[in-house]
Amino acid sequence: MAKTFTYDEVQQHRSAESCWVILYGNVYDVTSFLPSHPGGSKIILQLAGTDATEEYDPIHPPGTLEESLPESAKLGKIDENTLPAEEKSPAEDTKNGQEQEIMSIPECLNLDDIEQAATQKISRKAWGYYYSAGDDLISKTLNNTVYQNILLRPRIFVDCTNCDTSTTFLGHKVSVPFFVSPAAMARLAHPDGEHGIAEACAKYGAMQLISNNASQTPEQVVAGAQPGQVFGWQLYVQTDRKKSEDMLARIQKLPAVKFICLTLDAPVPGKREHDERTKNVASNLPVRSAVMGDGSPSAASTTPEPESSGGVGKALFAGTAPDLTWKTTLPWLAKHTNLPIVLKGLQTHEDAYLASLHAPQVKGIILSNHGGRAADTAPPAVHTLLEIRKYCPSVLDRIEVWVDGGIRRGTDVVKALALGAKGVGLGRAPLFGLGAGGREGVERVLEILKAETETAMRLLGVGRVSELGLRHVNARKVERDVFDGGDGLEGLAERVALKSRL
Amino acid sequence: MAKTFTYDEVQQHRSAESCWVILYGNVYDVTSFLPSHPGGSKIILQLAGTDATEEYDPIHPPGTLEESLPESAKLGKIDENTLPAEEKSPAEDTKNGQEQEIMSIPECLNLDDIEQAATQKISRKAWGYYYSAGDDLISKTLNNTVYQNILLRPRIFVDCTNCDTSTTFLGHKVSVPFFVSPAAMARLAHPDGEHGIAEACAKYGAMQLISNNASQTPEQVVAGAQPGQVFGWQLYVQTDRKKSEDMLARIQKLPAVKFICLTLDAPVPGKREHDERTKNVASNLPVRSAVMGDGSPSAASTTPEPESSGGVGKALFAGTAPDLTWKTTLPWLAKHTNLPIVLKGLQTHEDAYLASLHAPQVKGIILSNHGGRAADTAPPAVHTLLEIRKYCPSVLDRIEVWVDGGIRRGTDVVKALALGAKGVGLGRAPLFGLGAGGREGVERVLEILKAETETAMRLLGVGRVSELGLRHVNARKVERDVFDGGDGLEGLAERVALKSRL
Amino acid sequence: MAKTFTYDEVQQHRSAESCWVILYGNVYDVTSFLPSHPGGSKIILQLAGTDATEEYDPIHPPGTLEESLPESAKLGKIDENTLPAEEKSPAEDTKNGQEQEIMSIPECLNLDDIEQAATQKISRKAWGYYYSAGDDLISKTLNNTVYQNILLRPRIFVDCTNCDTSTTFLGHKVSVPFFVSPAAMARLAHPDGEHGIAEACAKYGAMQLISNNASQTPEQVVAGAQPGQVFGWQLYVQTDRKKSEDMLARIQKLPAVKFICLTLDAPVPGKREHDERTKNVASNLPVRSAVMGDGSPSAASTTPEPESSGGVGKALFAGTAPDLTWKTTLPWLAKHTNLPIVLKGLQTHEDAYLASLHAPQVKGIILSNHGGRAADTAPPAVHTLLEIRKYCPSVLDRIEVWVDGGIRRGTDVVKALALGAKGVGLGRAPLFGLGAGGREGVERVLEILKAETETAMRLLGVGRVSELGLRHVNARKVERDVFDGGDGLEGLAERVALKSRL
Amino acid sequence: MAKTFTYDEVQQHRSAESCWVILYGNVYDVTSFLPSHPGGSKIILQLAGTDATEEYDPIHPPGTLEESLPESAKLGKIDENTLPAEEKSPAEDTKNGQEQEIMSIPECLNLDDIEQAATQKISRKAWGYYYSAGDDLISKTLNNTVYQNILLRPRIFVDCTNCDTSTTFLGHKVSVPFFVSPAAMARLAHPDGEHGIAEACAKYGAMQLISNNASQTPEQVVAGAQPGQVFGWQLYVQTDRKKSEDMLARIQKLPAVKFICLTLDAPVPGKREHDERTKNVASNLPVRSAVMGDGSPSAASTTPEPESSGGVGKALFAGTAPDLTWKTTLPWLAKHTNLPIVLKGLQTHEDAYLASLHAPQVKGIILSNHGGRAADTAPPAVHTLLEIRKYCPSVLDRIEVWVDGGIRRGTDVVKALALGAKGVGLGRAPLFGLGAGGREGVERVLEILKAETETAMRLLGVGRVSELGLRHVNARKVERDVFDGGDGLEGLAERVALKSRL
Numbered sequence A, B, C, D: 001m002a003k004t005f006t007y008d009e010v011q012q013h014r015s016a017e018s019c020w021v022i023l024y025g026n027v028y029d030v031t032s033f034l035p036s037h038p039g040g041s042k043i044i045l046q047l048a049g050t051d052a053t054e055e056y057d058p059i060h061p062p063g064t065l066e067e068s069l070p071e072s073a074k075l076g077k078i079d080e081n082t083l084p085a086e087e088k089s090p091a092e093d094t095k096n097g098q099e100q101e102i103m104s105i106p107e108c109l110n111l112d113d114i115e116q117a118a119t120q121k122i123s124r125k126a127w128g129y130y131y132s133a134g135d136d137l138i139s140k141t142l143n144n145t146v147y148q149n150i151l152l153r154p155r156i157f158v159d160c161t162n163c164d165t166s167t168t169f170l171g172h173k174v175s176v177p178f179f180v181s182p183a184a185m186a187r188l189a190h191p192d193g194e195h196g197i198a199e200a201c202a203k204y205g206a207m208q209l210i211s212n213n214a215s216q217t218p219e220q221v222v223a224g225a226q227p228g229q230v231f232g233w234q235l236y237v238q239t240d241r242k243k244s245e246d247m248l249a250r251i252q253k254l255p256a257v258k259f260i261c262l263t264l265d266a267p268v269p270g271k272r273e274h275d276e277r278t279k280n281v282a283s284n285l286p287v288r289s290a291v292m293g294d295g296s297p298s299a300a301s302t303t304p305e306p307e308s309s310g311g312v313g314k315a316l317f318a319g320t321a322p323d324l325t326w327k328t329t330l331p332w333l334a335k336h337t338n339l340p341i342v343l344k345g346l347q348t349h350e351d352a353y354l355a356s357l358h359a360p361q362v363k364g365i366i367l368s369n370h371g372g373r374a375a376d377t378a379p380p381a382v383h384t385l386l387e388i389r390k391y392c393p394s395v396l397d398r399i400e401v402w403v404d405g406g407i408r409r410g411t412d413v414v415k416a417l418a419l420g421a422k423g424v425g426l427g428r429a430p431l432f433g434l435g436a437g438g439r440e441g442v443e444r445v446l447e448i449l450k451a452e453t454e455t456a457m458r459l460l461g462v463g464r465v466s467e468l469g470l471r472h473v474n475a476r477k478v479e480r481d482v483f484d485g486g487d488g489l490e491g492l493a494e495r496v497a498l499k500s501r502l
Helices: A007-011 A031-036 A041-047 A053-059 A064-068 A111-121 A124-131 A138-148 A193-204 A218-222 A241-252 A273-281 A311-317 A326-336 A349-356 A381-391 A410-418 A428-460 A489-501 B007-011 B031-036 B041-047 B053-059 B064-068 B111-121 B124-131 B138-148 B193-204 B218-222 B241-252 B273-281 B311-317 B326-336 B349-356 B381-391 B410-418 B428-460 B489-501 C007-011 C031-036 C041-047 C053-059 C064-068 C111-121 C124-131 C138-148 C193-204 C218-222 C241-252 C273-281 C311-317 C326-336 C349-356 C381-391 C410-418 C428-460 C489-501 D007-011 D031-036 D041-047 D053-059 D064-068 D111-121 D124-131 D138-148 D193-204 D218-222 D241-252 D273-281 D311-317 D326-336 D349-356 D381-391 D410-418 D428-460 D489-501
Strands: A003-005 A020-023 A026-029 A074-078 A167-169 A172-174 A178-180 A207-210 A231-235 A257-263 A341-346 A362-367 A400-404 A423-426 B003-005 B020-023 B026-029 B074-078 B167-169 B172-174 B178-180 B207-210 B231-235 B257-263 B341-346 B362-367 B400-404 B423-426 C003-005 C020-023 C026-029 C074-078 C167-169 C172-174 C178-180 C207-210 C231-235 C257-263 C341-346 C362-367 C400-404 C423-426 D003-005 D020-023 D026-029 D074-078 D167-169 D172-174 D178-180 D207-210 D231-235 D257-263 D341-346 D362-367 D400-404 D423-426
Touching: A003 A007, A007 A020, A020 A053, A031 A041, A111 A124, A111 A428, A124 A273, A124 A428, A138 A381, A138 A410, A178 A428, A193 A207, A193 A218, A193 A428, A207 A218, A218 A231, A231 A241, A241 A257, A241 A326, A257 A326, A257 A362, A341 A349, A349 A362, A349 A381, A362 A381, A381 A400, A381 A410, A410 A423, A410 A428, A423 A428, B003 B007, B007 B020, B020 B053, B031 B041, B111 B124, B111 B428, B124 B273, B124 B428, B138 B381, B138 B410, B178 B428, B193 B207, B193 B218, B193 B428, B207 B218, B218 B231, B231 B241, B241 B257, B241 B326, B257 B326, B257 B362, B341 B349, B349 B362, B349 B381, B362 B381, B381 B400, B381 B410, B410 B423, B410 B428, B423 B428, C003 C007, C007 C020, C020 C053, C031 C041, C111 C124, C111 C428, C124 C273, C124 C428, C138 C381, C138 C410, C178 C428, C193 C207, C193 C218, C193 C428, C207 C218, C218 C231, C231 C241, C241 C257, C241 C326, C257 C326, C257 C362, C341 C349, C349 C362, C349 C381, C362 C381, C381 C400, C381 C410, C410 C423, C410 C428, C423 C428, D003 D007, D007 D020, D020 D053, D031 D041, D111 D124, D111 D428, D124 D273, D124 D428, D138 D381, D138 D410, D178 D428, D193 D207, D193 D218, D193 D428, D207 D218, D218 D231, D231 D241, D241 D257, D241 D326, D257 D326, D257 D362, D341 D349, D349 D362, D349 D381, D362 D381, D381 D400, D381 D410, D410 D423, D410 D428, D423 D428
Parallel strands: A003 A074, A178 A207, A178 A423, A207 A231, A231 A257, A257 A341, A341 A362, A362 A400, A400 A423, B003 B074, B178 B207, B178 B423, B207 B231, B231 B257, B257 B341, B341 B362, B362 B400, B400 B423, C003 C074, C178 C207, C178 C423, C207 C231, C231 C257, C257 C341, C341 C362, C362 C400, C400 C423, D003 D074, D178 D207, D178 D423, D207 D231, D231 D257, D257 D341, D341 D362, D362 D400, D400 D423
Antiparallel strands: A020 A026, A026 A074, A167 A172, B020 B026, B026 B074, B167 B172, C020 C026, C026 C074, C167 C172, D020 D026, D026 D074, D167 D172
16 A cells, blocks of 8 residues: 655755655655756756645646656655645735726637636746747737738629538548648647647637647647547657657557648747746746747756756756758658658748758648747738748648737738738637637637638638639738848859758 | 507516517517518527517518508507516717716717717617627738828918819719718618608718618618709619619619619628627527628627527528629620619729629629728728739729728828729718718718818819829838739739630 | 096997997097908997907007097097906916916926916917917927937037037028018017017027017117027018008118018918817907917908908908919019018918029028918928928028928927027927027027927037938937838929929 | 034024035035036035935945045034934825735836836935936937837747857957946935945856946956946046046046946937926035936926026036037047047047047947936937947947947847947846846846846847848838938038048
8 A cells, every 4th residue: 555645754855865755645756857858957946845736737748757767766655634724825916906807718809808807817837938929029919910900902893602611631532721820839828738638629620730749638638639630740850869750650550630730940949938927927947848838948947046046947948959950950850750741930032942942741831930939020920921931932832831929810821812812820829719718718719700701701702712813912012021141142143052961 | 449468467478389470569470470481480589479679670671560560460459568678778878987077069079979979879789780790800901001191291382272073973963972871770870761861862972882781772772862963873783683673673663873883892791790799798689680781681699509500690691682693693684684783892903893894784883891800910991002003903984983991181082083993882880870860870971071181182182073193192011011912923814814704 | 638538438339330449548430441451340349339459459569549539539538547457367367277376487497487477467369379280280299299209419528518409591690590580460479578588589580480460569669689690570461552662661771670571381270279268268250360379360250250251261361362373473472572581371382382483582481281270180391391302302402491380399300400400490389488588588488499309419420510411310209200201292393383384 | 523513503504604514424514615516506505404314325435524524514413313303205105006016026028027026115316317418308218219120030940059149349258238328326226325336247258348437446346246247337528627537536446446437428418308397396406416317417407497597507507517529538438548539428429430530539429319317319320330330330340339228138139239239238227127126136137137148149140240130121111211311412511521520
C-alpha cells in the first residue's frame, strides 16, 4: 500500500537538493528530473513542496508524467485533509475592475464579442498567454488593420442564388476556406481542449492543425474524426532529433493527419510582456507553459533577470533546435516522413521563392508573423503575399500559399483569397471560442466566420471561392507600404543568387 | 355584429397551429398566412397573442392587411379594457444615460445637430435601424471622411452676386442638386412618413426617390405633389416576378414618378450589428422590419443562431430575387415599363461602363455602397466616380451619374458635383430630419444643405451648378487610394471583354 | 437743456415703428436709420429700448454715431438711476467649468498659452468671434498642422553669432518678417484696441494691417506712429462705391499707411457655428458684430432660420460688394488711389499668376483662406505657395507673396519664408494677445515669436532672412497633397488662357 | 580657526553689491564672481543668502569651486543649527497626483518602464530637464515613431544558434552596437552620476561618451575603467578657445578616451518649455543647470522675460562659441589634439558629405537632432541616414555613421544598423536608468536592450552585426517622407559646389 504524506512533510522538500511536488493526489520526488526539464529547473522549484496539479494539468498531455519520470519517483499519496484551503487569486477577482455581465455564446455576434466573453471567463494567466504578442504589439495590430485598409469591389447584376465556400487544401476537400492554426495549451482555456476544437471543425468541415505542444496527445485530438476530416500536424524540430523522429513515426500512423507543418518563424521566442506581467501577478508558472500560442517557446524566462540572466531562457530553449537550414532540414525530414510538408512562418518573397523550389516535397507555405508574437514590426502576411505577387508570382502556381494572423471578419477571409491565398488560418479566435464556451464556442466562431464569408462573397457577386481574384479588391493603400527592393540592386542580386544558395 | 374577444382569449393562440394577433382593435387569425409571410413565420409568432399594432403600423403601408389576409381571417374586436397596461421600455429611458436637453429644430445648425436631436427623440429600435451599417462601419465612416479629404479651390474676383443651385435630373428641372434617396420605414421615425418628406421636397424643389418598401403607398406619398415635382420609384425585383410587374403597372399610372430606380447593391443583406443588438434589447421585431434603409432586407435574421441558423434569414429573403443579370433583367424590365431606368448601387468603373452601354434604356446610375450597409469596406461613391474618370470618362457623357452616401455639408455636395456627379443623394439625413421634427425637420435638413451649398458655390466663385469642374477641387489625397487595376493586365483584359460579356 | 428720459419710457419704443436705444448716456431714436443699417434692422431691434452701449462701443469706431445719425435723432439723456442693475451673464461664469488660474503674461511661454489666457479672460461672445471658423474647422486646423508636417534641415558649422530678422515689405524696412493681419473689433478683446496693437508693433518694428472695420478710426490707430512704422489699410469694396472712394481719399492722407490691402476671400461669409452658438447663448448681438476677423461679414445671420431665412443675411451683406472682377475693380481702384495694391485671399496658383500680370499696380498678394473662416476645406496658404512654385514660380519674382493662417511658432514663420513667402501674417494671435493683456499681451506675442524665429534661424545656420531657401525645409509630406492639375488638360488649358481672360 | 556665521548674518548679503552663499557648510562671498559666471549673475542672486548646496552640487564637478573662486572668497563656516528646517517641495509631493507604486528595477521589462520608474523617483526639476525637448516635442516624438514605421523582414531556415552583438567603433572592439550618448548632469538623477554609468558600461562592454558638462570630472568618470573599455569625450568649443585647449590637453592624458566628439547641433539652445515650466515651479535654478542633456546650454533663460529679455540668455551663452565653421574649427582642433574626431549633430546629407571629405581627421559622424531638444521638427536621424543612402552613399564607406535619438527597443537598434548605421546612441535612457536605480538601473537598461537586440537579430536570421543589411528592413513608409531635393536644381547645385565651399 502506498505511503501517505502530509502537506507539511512535502513542504520540507523545496530545494534543488530535494524537490517534491504533488500531482493528481500523488507525491513525486522530481529532484533527479530537474536538470532535464525542457523548461528549466527553476519553474519546477517555484512549485516545489506544493500541489502543482492545477498548473501542470492544462498544459501537459496525458502520459507526459509516465514518460518523464521513473516509477520510483512516485513516493506515495498526499493526505488531502492536510492541504491548505485553496485561495482564489484576488488578482483574478478584480481583473476587469467592476463586475460585467458575460455575453452568452448566442449573443456573440462577431469574433470581438467572442474574445470579450472569453476574456471575462478564462484565468488571467490564460488571457496573458493568448492575448500577448511581441514588444509593443505593433505587428499584432497591423495584422488586423491591414485588412481594414483593403477595399472590396462588389459587382452588380451577378446571380448569387448559390454560394459555395468549399475549397481544397493540398487536394483534400474542405467546406470552408479558413482553418485552425496550430495552437498549444488549449486546455488552459477549457477542458474540451484541442479535441473540442476538432469536434467543432468536424461540424463545419474545417481543417485543423495540431500543435506540436498540444495539451492533448495527437491520438486524442483526432479520436472520432469524421470521414474526410483533415488535420495537419505541427512540428518543432528538437535538438535531440530522435525525439522528433519518433513523433513523426507516431503521426504517420494517424490517417486523418494529411501533412506535416514545419514551423519556422519562432526559432527563438519573441518578447511578450503581457505574458510576462501576468506571470508577475500569479507567480507559479508550470513547466510546459514554456510552449505557447502555436507552440513556440514562450519568452517568459528570456527576459533578463538580475542574477540568472539568460540561464533559464537557455534551459527552456534547450529542446527546440535553432539550427535548421534549407540544406539540412528538408532532406532529414524526407527520411522520416513521406507526408507532404507545409512550411509555416515565411515573411519575405525570397523565402517563398526558395520554398517553391522545394516542390513537390514542400506542397504549401503559410505566410505568418506568428500572430505578432515573434519579431515585433514583422510584416503582416498580406504584405508578404503582395511581395510574392510583385516579385515572384509563379510561386502561387507551384505551391499553395496560406496566410494567418489578424482575421476578424469574413471580409478579411475573402480579401486574402482574392489576393491569392489558398487558405486562411485562425490563431487566437478558436482559443477564445474555447474559452468563451468550450466546443460550442469554437462552433460559434466557425459559424460566424462562415456566414460572414458567404455574405461577403455574395455581395461581391462571387459564387465560388475559385472565382475570387484581384479585380475584387483594391489594395492600393497597402501596396504602397510593401517592400520595394531596398536599394534595388541588392534585392536583384539576391533573387539571382537564390537558387545557388540552396 | 362582430364578436368581441378578451386579451386572455387571444393569448391562447400563440403557436404555429393557431396564431392570433390584435391589430387596430381587431383580432386576426393569421395561422394560414404564416408560411407565406415574406419575413418568415418566426417574427409573427413572437408577437402571437398580443396587440401587434405598434410594431406593425409604422412599417406597413395602408392596405397591406387587406391584401394579405382573406376577410375571414378577421375574427372580431378586442375588448380594449382587457389589454395590459402599456409599459414603457426601461431600455429607452436610459438610452442616453443622463437626461439631455433636446435641441429644437431652429437650434439645429447642421446635419450632425439634426442626427443628434433625432437620436434623442426616436425609439431605440428606429435608431438602431437608421444608424446601423455593415460590420465595423468602415464604409459608413469612409463615406463621409472621403469628402473631408478633398480640398476646395476658391477663385477670387468672380462676380457672385447671383447663385443658382438648380439643375436637371434626366431632363426634369429641380431647384437643388441633391435628392432624397429611397428610404424605407419613414413612419418608424415620425407619423408624417414618406409623405412628409414629399411635402418638404415640394417646398425646396427637391427630387425624392420612393422606397419599394415605403411605409406608405406610392399613391399616398405623391398625393398633392406640386406641379413639376419629381419622383422616382425604387424597385427591388421579387422572385415572384408577377408581384414586381403588378407594381410597375401601378407606378406607371402616377405621372409624378418619372423613372424607375433599380437597386442592385444589396442582393443579400449586409450584417448590421447595431440593428441586431437593438433587437436583442427590445425583442419584438415585426415582419416588415425586414426591409430597411433604402429598402434592402435587413440582416436581422441572417445572423446565425444556434438552433435555427439561416432558417429565418432565408424566409425573410424569399421575396427578393438574387438572380438578376445584365442579360435577363433589363429586357424583362423593358417589357413592363417604358419609364427610364436608373441603376443604383454601382461600385466599380467596370459596371458603370457596362451600364452606359445600355443607354438609352438606362438613363442614369447611382454610385452607392448602400450607405455602408451592404459590404463593409466597399468603396465610397467618390472612389467609384474617380475610377470612372480614370478609366472610362465617357460614361459621364452618356448617362447621368449620381452619388450617395456620407453627405454632411454643402461643401460635400459641391465636391461631388465638381468631380462629375450630376446629383447627390441623401439617405439617413432626411430620416433623421423626420425623426427630429417630422416634415418640419426634413425641411430644416433641406434648408441647411441648400444654404451651405450656395455658400460653398459663391466662395468658389461659381454662379451655376454647371460651372463646377475639376479645377474647383483638389482630390489628390483620395486619388492615391483609388483602384489601380490590380495586376493591370487583368483589369485591361476585363475592360476589353466588357462588351462581349453582355 | 436736454430732456431726460427714464428707462421705462425708452422701453416703450421697441418696434420697427418706433425704435429707441441708449448709447453713452444719451437716448437716440434710430427708427429712420433701421433700413439703412449695414447689419440689418433686426440686430438693432433686439437691443431696442435698452442701453446698447456695451454692445455698440467695442465694435464701432468713434464718430460712427455722428456719421450715421442726424443731430435730431438724439432725443436727450437717460436718467441713469432708472437703469436696471447690470447682471453678469451666468453663462460666462461657468464658461470654463471649474475655476482655473489665469496665466500672467510673463508666464505665457508660447502662443497657445496666450490663447488660453485670453480664453479665460475675454467674454464668451468675443471668444466665439475669434475662435470660430467655417463649418467643421477643417481648414483652420489644417492651417496649423501643415506647418508641423514640414521638417527643418538644420546645417552645421555655420557661424550664427549674428542673427538678423529684419526684412522689407514693398520696399519698407521692418524688423520682423511677420505682420499683423487685418482684424476687426479689437476693442471687443480689450479697450486698447487696434491702437494698442499699433503701439506693440512700434516696439517690435512690426507691420500692421488696419481692418476696414476696425473698432477705432484709421486716424486713431496710426496716431503717434513711430518714424518708419509701416501700416497697410484693408479695403472691403462697398456696393455703394462712393463710400469706398471717400475712405480711400481719407487713407491717402495718412502717410504711415503705405498700401491698400484689397480683401477678396470672403465675398460672402463662411458659416461659423461657434460664433452662431455663442449668439444663442448671449442673444444681444450688436450691429457691427457683423464684421469679423479680418473684417469679413460674419455668418451670424446667414444661418437659415425658419421664418426669415436669408433675409437678415442679405441685409447684413448689403454693404459689401460681391461683384468684384479683374476687369473692373482694379481700374476703378487705380482712379481713386495711387497707393500700391496688395490682394488678399488668393487660394490658387491661377489667381496668383493673374495677379502677377497686374504688376506694378499690384505689388503683392496674401495667400490666405481667411483663417479658415470662409470656405471650409479651402487649402492652407502653404498649399497655394507650393502650387505657385510648381506651376508658375516666376510669380515669386514679380510680386511679393505673403501668407497668413495657422502660425503658432517661429519655426512656422521660418518654414513659410524658406518656401518663398516674403511675409507671414498673424490673425488671431494678436487679438488673443490683446485679450490676454491689452497692449502688453500683444507685445508678448511679438516678443515670443521674434525669439522663436531667431532661434529657428540660428539652428538652421541662417543669419539673415534672405538666406532662407528650399534647402532648409523638407515639405515632401505636404507636397504630395498639393493640387495636381485635375485632369491635367483642363489645368493646362486654363493656364494658356489666363492672359486672354484678363 | 575659521569664523562661524549664523544664517541670519548670511541673509544680509543678497544683492549684487554683496552676495554670499552657503556651500558644503562653508560661507562664500561670490560678489566679485558674479559678472564672470557663465550662467549669468541672476541665477546666483536668486540663491543669495541661502544654502545653495542642494542646487549646486549635482551639476558641478568637484573642483569647480576651487577653480572659480580665490581662497579669500571662503569666509568661514555656517552654524548649521541656525539653518531653517528643510521643507520638502509640495510640488514634488503631488507630482503624480495619487500615490503610485514604483516598479522595482527587475520589474522593469522595457525602457518605458524604466522611464516611468525614474519619473516617479527623481525630482520634478530633474524630470523637467530630462524629459523636455524643443517647442512641441514633434521631433522627439518622431524620433521614436520613425522606427515603428519601419518593418522587419525575418528570414527562415537560418541557423541562429549563435548570436554575436559585438562590433567595433573606430576600430575599438565593443560588445554591443549601442553606446551612451553624452549627457550632462547625471548626478541630478542619482549620486552615482556619470561614473555609475561608466561602471554599468564596463559590465556590458558598452562605449560611453562623456559630456563636456558632466557633473563629474573626466578623470572621475573613467576612474577604474576596465581594460579595453572605450570612452569618447564631448567638446563644446568655448568662445575663450584657451579653455577648450586646456581641456583637450587634459583629455589627451586619459588613455581610455579614444576620440573627441565635437557637438554641433546646438549652437544656440532650443526652446524647452517643460524645462521652463518646471523652473517656474521650483524657482531656484543653479548656474550649471544651464548645460543640459548632452551638454548643450539650456533654453531656460532665453525665454523672453518682460524686463531683461535676452540678457540672461546671452550671459548664459557667453561661454559656448557660436562661430564654428568648416574652415576654421577643424584646423584649430588638429593643432590641439591628435585624437580622432567624431562630429555630432548632422541633420542633412550635404553636411554628411562635407564631413566625409575631412577624413581621416574626421573618423565618424553622429546623425542627431539632439534628442529633439534643438530645432523642433528637425529630422530624425533615420531620415538623414536615408538621405545619405539616396544622395551620397559613399559616405558610409569613408567614415563611420552613428545615429542617436528615439531608441526604445532592440528592434530599433537593429533597424538603424540594417540601414547602415555603425552605432546607435542612447540619450535619455541611461539617465532614466540612473534615476530609477543608480548604476543598477543603467545596467538594467543595457541588459534589456542587449537581450532585445539579440532576439531581433536571431528572429531576422542574423548571427553577427555585420550581416545586417537593407534586405532585413522595409522602410518604404519612411522613405516617402525623406527630403527630395527641394527644387532639384538647387540641391544639385549645392552638391556640385560642396567641395568648393570648403
